[in-house]
Amino acid sequence: MNSSFIGREREIRLLQHRIDRISQSGRGAAVAIRGRRQVGKSRLVQEFCDRARLPYCFWSASKGAAPALAVEDFTAGLAASGLGGGAPVPAVRTGSWPDAFAVLATLLPQSPSIVVLDELPWASEQDAAFDGALQTAWDRLLSTKPVLLLLLGSDLHMMERFTAYDRPFYGRADTLKLLPLNPAETAAATGLSGADAVDAHLLSGGLPGVLRAWPEGLAAMEFLRLECEDPASPLFSVPQQTLLAEFPTPDQTRRVLEGIGSGNRTRQNIAVAAGSVQGGLPSGALAPILRRLTVEKQVVAEDAPLSTQPGRPSVFRIADPNLQLYFAALRDAFELVQRGHAVQAFGSVRRHWDSWRGRAVEPMVRESLRVAGMLGELPWDGVEAVGGWWNRQFDPELDLVGADRAPVARKVFFVGSVKWLNRPFDRRDRDALMRNAARVPGFDPATTGLVVASRAGLDRDTSTDGIDLVWTPESLLRVWET
Structure with missing residues (x-):
């Protein structure tokens, strides 16, 4: 840095x-x-x-x-x-x-x-x-x-x-x-650009406590490889310090937090993950804990489906990407690092990285589109809320919905898909988006646009017909530079 x-x-x-x-x-x-x-x-x-x-x-x-x-x-x-x-x-x-x-x-x-x-x-x-x-x-x-x-x-x-x-x-x-550094500030701190800068932001959470140890110009996976050789690395110690400071005892609140961190998003799944051999956590006990984590501690975010109709269920996620990755992969890797198994630790995180990144980047993409809408830099006027949409079966699940307000919109301006993969967005992805977009309440084929957020852009053989905006890593970073 x-x-x-x-x-x-x-x-x-x-x-x-x-x-x-x-x-x-x-x-x-x-x-x-x-x-x-x-x-x-x-x-x-x-x-x-x-x-x-x-x-x-x-x-x-x-x-x-x-x-x-x-x-x-x-x-x-x-x-x-x-x-x-x-x-x-x-x-x-x-x-x-x-x-x-x-x-x-x-x-x-x-x-x-x-x-x-x-x-x-x-x-x-x-x-x-x-x-x-x-x-x-x-x-x-x-x-x-x-x-x-x-x-x-x-x-x-x-x-x-x-x-x-x-x-x-x-x-x-x-x-x-005071929020973490924004993606453009992370890019400046690390000397990276494009998709590499977005990776650095996801790995660090934009936290200066992690970025201070980041050698300039080093890609995220190379930084992770180096940090796996150091048991005192801030990549591990920063999320540990957060947990010890705010959740020092292994009580029900900590179990709920760990359940969310393990990938459980719905109340039902969180209750099961945080329960005991006698059964899941009762709703009467879970509700105040979720409120404490979302409203008081603000370490967990609650997302509701966004459309012109009220939707359920809400889903929960760890708000800080660095802490989210700690629960998903870094915690287990740290156990290996402490025993001197740096190669195995890096391999453990690397195996989780692509799938974890694909989900973790979604809130970042949504926020960048929301800011772009507020700045008047989208093809639609009036975009003030960007979320996702899903039904009770999570089939389908749309990554992006841009609207005039949340959680119940008057108008849906666009629906979209996030494919943050090492391969381009292809014809099958496009067809799935066009097929599922019509399921979103408020979608109007005459006026509602389609957005593609892709780490690697569009496949050269994929037609852009019907796609109104392609959101790339460079697009995401540019919003925060204004």
Whole structure:
């Protein structure tokens, strides 16, 4: 990976805009930044602090630290920071957060500065008074100073709750959810293009924690081969850290997550996979777990059939491609890597790769088409939702449906197929698409278009008659470059 900072220009601009407002008003602003582990929150904020060239303090909470020790560590961070112009930092003998924040207020200059509180959920869970102390300090002491307060956290639900209406900091901070790098940023980070860049994005999940180890220009399978020789590789450790941080105990939630990761998509199959010798997991127990995984943890995505009629069943998938691949193949490969069997580990993942990639790329293709529709770069005006369609028997199952809204559309603009194979989309694929497209509720042969998403394009002997758009790896990447 290129050693320079790549991507995140939008986020840098948003933070700089807050600094500009602070400079004009003389009053503080707070931003809560949330995102999954290894998505690059700390790196983004450090880069911003370096570019801003303003006095700043960067403090990160330690999990499990006693409140008094956390306060002591915070004041030590203040003493080592650029705040206060080198003035001595008084000790907080009470070990309390209100006194620590009072000391912070005395150090803030009359010109703009930055204060970063990283791993905020850890500080909050260790001291029940932390949230209230921060709110009081912000209202009475800090917000009157020209300071940008950045609050970072990896537990998405905890960070959302921190600024919720029934919590002390409600209405006091803007929120910014940091997503993985987009496919074009992954291409820039790896020095790859086209189908190779898409493969790199699927393998890494767009996570900087994985991409930092990626040699520039190295294809995905060669990178995987190298990483299988290293038991400490981030390719394995990053998804492991995510699981240990958010799902530390082997409880029912973990079993449901693993059931989805093993390829079970429907509620019925997930219940069986997460059950015991006594039978599948009861629906009354499964429903709240799925809600926790999709809504609170946001580690699982729920997809519903998209058409002009309500459809069932919904299907579930692991939202992060890197974690998805970990459950599908990397976890078993890691067992081999630990025993020194690098060749066998690589072969194990390689055997799963083509079939796994064909399914994992579908959400990526859908999102790229949705963004292209919002940008007005598709042959149809009004495309704002892109999903798939299936009936209860999953026969047929259409990979792409473009519509004006979801999950029940007023108008279907296109129906399509994703064939992300090493061979081109051929005549049999075209005939199957044309035959099955008419099954989608809302399909109108006079107005509904057909889309082909193909890794290798169209077979030279396949007619394009009736096909309105061919979506290639280059098309997908180009959307994210705009």
